[in-house]
Amino acid sequence: MAIVVAIVSFGFVGYLVFPDVYITAQEQPEVFVTHTGAVVQTTGDVLDPVYTIQEVEFDPEKYLRDFDYGKVSQLEDGTILREYTIIAEDDKIMEIAPGIFYNVWTFNGQVPGPTIRATEGDLVKIYFTNNGSKEHTIHFHGNHPAEMDGIFEIVGSGGGQFTYEFIAGPAGVHPYHCHVMPVEEHIGHGLYGVFIVDPKEGRQQADEMILMLNGFDTDFDGENNLYAANTIPFYYHHHPIQVNTNELIRVYVVNMVGLDPINNFHLHGTLYKYYPTGTDMVPSEFTDMTTFSQSERGILEFEYQDTGRYMFHAHLTEFSEKGWSGVFYAKDSSQLNMEGYAYGS
Amino acid sequence: MEVKRSSNVKTAVSVIIPFVLLAIMIGYVFGPGSELIGYGVVLPEISIEKVEFVDSEIIATVRNTGQISVNIVMADINDRIYPAAIEPDKHLERFESAIVRIPFEWNEGEPYAVGLTVDDGTRFEKQVDVAVQSIKPTVEMISYFAVIGTYVGIIPVLIGLLWFPFISKLSRSKYKFFLALTIGLLLFLGLSTAEEAIEISANNLSDVFNGVLLVATVAVVSFLALNYVGEKLRKRAGASKLAGPVAIALMIAIGIGLHNFGEGLAIGAAIVLGEAALGAFLIVGFALHNTTEGFAIAAPMARTKLMIGKLAAMGMIAGVPAIFGAWVGGFSYSPLAAVIFLAIGTGAIFQVIVSIMRWIQNEEGKLSNSSVLAGIAVGMIIMYITSILI
Numbered sequence: 133m134a135i136v137v138a139i140v141s142f143g144f145v146g147y148l149v150f151p152d153v154y155i156t157a158q159e160q161p162e163v164f165v166t167h168t169g170a171v172v173q174t175t176g177d178v179l180d181p182v183y184t185i186q187e188v189e190f191d192p193e194k195y196l197r198d199f200d201y202g203k204v205s206q207l208e209d210g211t212i213l214r215e216y217t218i219i220a221e222d223d224k225i226m227e228i229a230p231g232i233f234y235n236v237w238t239f240n241g242q243v244p245g246p247t248i249r250a251t252e253g254d255l256v257k258i259y260f261t262n263n264g265s266k267e268h269t270i271h272f273h274g275n276h277p278a279e280m281d282g283i284f285e286i287v288g289s290g291g292g293q294f295t296y297e298f299i300a301g302p303a304g305v306h307p308y309h310c311h312v313m314p315v316e317e318h319i320g321h322g323l324y325g326v327f328i329v330d331p332k333e334g335r336q337q338a339d340e341m342i343l344m345l346n347g348f349d350t351d352f353d354g355e356n357n358l359y360a361a362n363t364i365p366f367y368y369h370h371h372p373i374q375v376n377t378n379e380l381i382r383v384y385v386v387n388m389v390g391l392d393p394i395n396n397f398h399l400h401g402t403l404y405k406y407y408p409t410g411t412d413m414v415p416s417e418f419t420d421m422t423t424f425s426q427s428e429r430g431i432l433e434f435e436y437q438d439t440g441r442y443m444f445h446a447h448l449t450e451f452s453e454k455g456w457s458g459v460f461y462a463k464d465s466s467q468l469n470m471e472g473y474a475y476g477s
Numbered sequence: 478m479e480v481k482r483s484s485n486v487k488t489a490v491s492v493i494i495p496f497v498l499l500a501i502m503i504g505y506v507f508g509p510g511s512e513l514i515g516y517g518v519v520l521p522e523i524s525i526e527k528v529e530f531v532d533s534e535i536i537a538t539v540r541n542t543g544q545i546s547v548n549i550v551m552a553d554i555n556d557r558i559y560p561a562a563i564e565p566d567k568h569l570e571r572f573e574s575a576i577v578r579i580p581f582e583w584n585e586g587e588p589y590a591v592g593l594t595v596d597d598g599t600r601f602e603k604q605v606d607v608a609v610q611s612i613k614p615t616v617e618m619i620s621y622f623a624v625i626g627t628y629v630g631i632i633p634v635l636i637g638l639l640w641f642p643f644i645s646k647l648s649r650s651k652y653k654f655f656l657a658l659t660i661g662l663l664l665f666l667g668l669s670t671a672e673e674a675i676e677i678s679a680n681n682l683s684d685v686f687n688g689v690l691l692v693a694t695v696a697v698v699s700f701l702a703l704n705y706v707g708e709k710l711r712k713r714a715g716a717s718k719l720a721g722p723v724a725i726a727l728m729i730a731i732g733i734g735l736h737n738f739g740e741g742l743a744i745g746a747a748i749v750l751g752e753a754a755l756g757a758f759l760i761v762g763f764a765l766h767n768t769t770e771g772f773a774i775a776a777p778m779a780r781t782k783l784m785i786g787k788l789a790a791m792g793m794i795a796g797v798p799a800i801f802g803a804w805v806g807g808f809s810y811s812p813l814a815a816v817i818f819l820a821i822g823t824g825a826i827f828q829v830i831v832s833i834m835r836w837i838q839n840e841e842g843k844l845s846n847s848s849v850l851a852g853i854a855v856g857m858i859i860m861y862i863t864s865i866l867i
Contacts, residue, residue: 164560166580170533174578176564179552183560231550231567232598350598357600365558453557 181230181455185370188227190242192362193371196341199249199328202256212254214300218245220287220310220323222264229358229365229455234350237264237310237321243363244344244388245325248308250300252332258296262287268318269294271311272327273427275301282311303331304410305384305429316390320349324388331413338382338433339375345397345424345446345456347389356391358455359446365455368444372461377439379465383432384410387424395451396423397432401442401460404434421447436462521547521595523569524683525603526812528591529611530583536611537577537591537603541569542683551594552579583608612748614808622745622803629744629763630737630799635792637771644772644779652779653837654848654855659773660833661856663729666736666770667826669864671696673739674819681812692820699824703728707832723787725777725832730791732829733770734798735822740767741802742815748807763799769859770795777833 164178165171178184202214222237239245250256262268266289271282276298279285287294309315310323326342346363347356358365375381383404387395398421405415406422410431422430436442445457522543529536535554541547548568552561561579569575577593585608592602612618644655671692678688707728740763774791778784805814838844 162562164562166560168580168582170580172560172562172578172580174562174564176562176575177567178560178562179550179567179577180560181551181558229551231548231596232594233596234598348598350594351600353600357594357598450556454553455558 179231182366182369184230188230188364190226190228190363192364192367195242195244195247195362196343196373198247199340200246201249207255212251213257214250214254215257215259216246216248217259217261218270219261220264220268220270222266222268222321228348228350228363232350232358234348235321237268237318237323239270239323239325243322243324244346245308245323247326247328247342249328249330251330252301252303254300256296256298256300260287260294260296262289262292265289267292267312268310268323269312270296270308272296272298272308273306274304274327274329275299286312300329302411303329304407305329305386305431306409307386307388307427307429309388309427319388320390322346326384326386328384328410335382336380338380340382340384341373342384342386343397345385345387345389345395347391347451347456349391354391356389356454359389359395359451360455361444361458366457368458372441372459375436375460375462376465377436377462380433380435381460384429385422385424385432386427386429388427389451390426392448392451394423394425394448395456396421396447397444398447399432399434399442399444401438401440401462402434402436404432407431407433436460438462439464519543519545521545521597521599522683522685523547523549523593523595523601524685525591525593525601526574526681528589528603528605530608531611533580533582535579535581535583535589535591535608537579537593538574539569539577539593540574540683541571542685544571546570546573548596549575549577549593550596552577553592553594553600554579554581554583555590556592585609612807614804618807619804622748622807623800625744625748625760626741626797626800626803629740629760629767629803631793631796633764633767634733634737634771634774634796635789637768637773638775638788638792640772641775641779641783641788644776645783647779650846650848653846654852655772655779656776656833656837657849657852658856658859659729659776659852660830661853661858662769662773662860663732663826663830663833663856664853665857665860665864666733667823667830669860670736670739670819670826671823673743674816674823677812677819678816682816686813686816688816691816692823695817695820696824696827699821700828701824703731703825703828704831707828722777722781722836723784725829725836726774726787726791727794728825728832729777729829730774730794732822732825733773733795735818735825737767737770737795738798738802738805739815739819739822741799741804742806742818743802744799745803745806745808746815767796769863777836 161173161175162178163171163173164180165183200216202216205213207213218239220239221241224236224238225233226236228234228236236243258270260270267286269282269285269287280296280298282296285294306327306329308325308327310318312318326344343361345361347359349355350357361368385397389395403418403420406417406419407415408430439462442460442462443457444460445452520543524540524542525537526540527538539549546569549563550567552559559579559581561577564576564578583589587608589605589608590602591605592600594600644652647655674692675689678686678691682688707724744760771792774795775788778788834844837849
């Protein structure tokens, strides 16, 4: 008995002290690439959210150019009516970075919520249902009556309903988010989205996209562990955003990063015209660097002359190296067509 | 015969039955389908036990010290995410450990924080004050540590043994004083060894190991085991008048040897961790300190005739472990191993103290003698003063 106890305890202690002895290597070595381009081999698993192509539940590529114009109809007086349905939930566990699972609170099952898009002067109706276990609301930035503000009109959990109804305006890009206190918590878990109001006269034809700057404090220590453009850290590194040279690119940038007072945006290879909040048709700046405080947003317009890979990222390098960075891949559309022609014939 | 066998079986059954019942109860309470203990949230916990800096790479040894298995999913340096590899794999069962390799062009002498994130998004961090190239066990380094171990362990102890002729010429009460002085020295060493074990466990071991209780348990077990061995040793050599003092001196040497192993660990680890100034300080301090240990070995043998061979052998037993300690500390530092060795040393030293006290009582009379009490006090004070130098 005593001998058995001794052997077992020695074996256990031995395992604790010299675990390497007990480790048996896998057969097939895996390979990954470092920031400096070195190729490293391992017999174990690769932990690389940056360069290895990873698929997670949420698809930032789809979100990028996905605009919800609502169910459109015309009222008797000629006003366009746009109707949307938004359902809030707060029990979903989502893989927000490869291998990291986080309790996201969602509008229509996703973070960020759907991008609501209307034209200035349209009547917007949002049928909101709260299927969560907590109280939620939707608070739109922009013009609306006080009782449509989503502050005092708390929508109860387990199926509470409310219809937000207002005339879309002013033209620009706005956030919407839950405004139940503690707001930081409700936003931090993912209850936000983009609300675009197009000017009546329209904007110039362009390749349009949304970059929602967000962050996640996955261990609740008051500091964000991950930052991203469109939720998934480093996503546009391994899935570069494809754009055409000599074509106007319009990016709607909204900063919903909580906990950190500011965030910023930096573009490589060219400069952009910047329209703060998108409310004025005349750009305020021609720059490659814009600072955003919490919920600050704007519209960027630029184009690339040359093909290639151009980075965009937070110039707060901490944010960029924790996920908020990506790449535009500019390709020559005319050349591509020519190639296609030559190839086909 | 039959009767005896059946009674044996009965005894065995009566031993086993309570265990079986206990197993059934535990199975019922915790087993599948049980809803009795379903409350509360169990959080994952990992500990980064060691960080090494090699060519263009930082290597962290991580252990799952929580109550549930975890996946390690992300690595960072200074809170910046880096591509990394984990070997053998990212899934860690309870107590399992793995190596995380993070390619990184680190700068010598700068502080770094290594972070690992588990699947629920919790990040764990280990701070390293100074980045220094990890030392590989080359012949050069092995002999370097051996030389340092010799300077710290062997030479000072042997120098201390040179007090032998002085002690052997003392009067009875003065001799008693010096024996008691040895107790004081050892008492101090025992306390400082225990303190160091607790300190290392507090700084480097996860709470799951119950640092203080680990030290206490190992120390008590080593105390009891050495007590048993010492008793045997004395009985075997019982007839000889010399056996008593030699046995005691031998046990003192063994106890001090374990303590010096700890000192070697500290020096080796300090050099590896890049704390060169601390390493140099430790070497000088321990060398001064350890001459008193030679004295402690010499004292009980002073009443016997001079046995240079035995004395030198004991000096080696006490001193050589410092070399092994420096190797272990320098090449494969494991905080858990260090804590266990130091705790064994603590138990050994206290066992030696008890032996000497018993010996004084048997051979020289009462313990509450003024020269004994003064000796213990002076011993501790000497040790305290030399320890300040470290």
